[in-house]
Amino acid sequence: MHVPAVVASYKNSGNAEYWRCEGCGKLFLDKNGKTATTMDEVLIPRLGVDVVKAEKKGNKLSVSLDRERTDELRVIVAQYSADNRFLSAEFKTIPADELVAEMTLPTGEHFIVTVVDSNYVPLSEAYAE
Numbered sequence: 001m002h003v004p005a006v007v008a009s010y011k012n013s014g015n016a017e018y019w020r021c022e023g024c025g026k027l028f029l030d031k032n033g034k035t036a037t038t039m040d041e042v043l044i045p046r047l048g049v050d051v052v053k054a055e056k057k058g059n060k061l062s063v064s065l066d067r068e069r070t071d072e073l074r075v076i077v078a079q080y081s082a083d084n085r086f087l088s089a090e091f092k093t094i095p096a097d098e099l100v101a102e103m104t105l106p107t108g109e110h111f112i113v114t115v116v117d118s119n120y121v122p123l124s125e126a127y128a129e
Helices: none
Strands: 018-020 049-057 060-067 073-080 086-094 100-104 110-116 122-128
Touching (some): 049 110, 060 073, 060 110, 073 100, 086 100
Parallel strands (some): 049 122
Antiparallel strands (some): 049 060, 060 100
């Protein structure tokens, strides 16, 4: 039986694509059953961070997070023009106990907001216009 990949989110864990043998219940990474795996290997844990809202007001951007993680995070904001040209990127470190990041931004039509951990692994993404 084929089990499709599921992207992990703040609320739900995910998994890599895998196949389960209906006869023996074993898990495999390929449909021919040649590469055995385990649930621990295919499970992708919840990310523990969601961008609830990214809102531009004048030259300010407010990013609201919903988070379980207790580590320091970084909010990276990439700014683009109306014709989708990259303008600049800025980041702000968010202490473990904060849920809102306020940033002052230069001109830009729209923004991609990415939350990363201290190793710059992406955890969540949102768009603001």
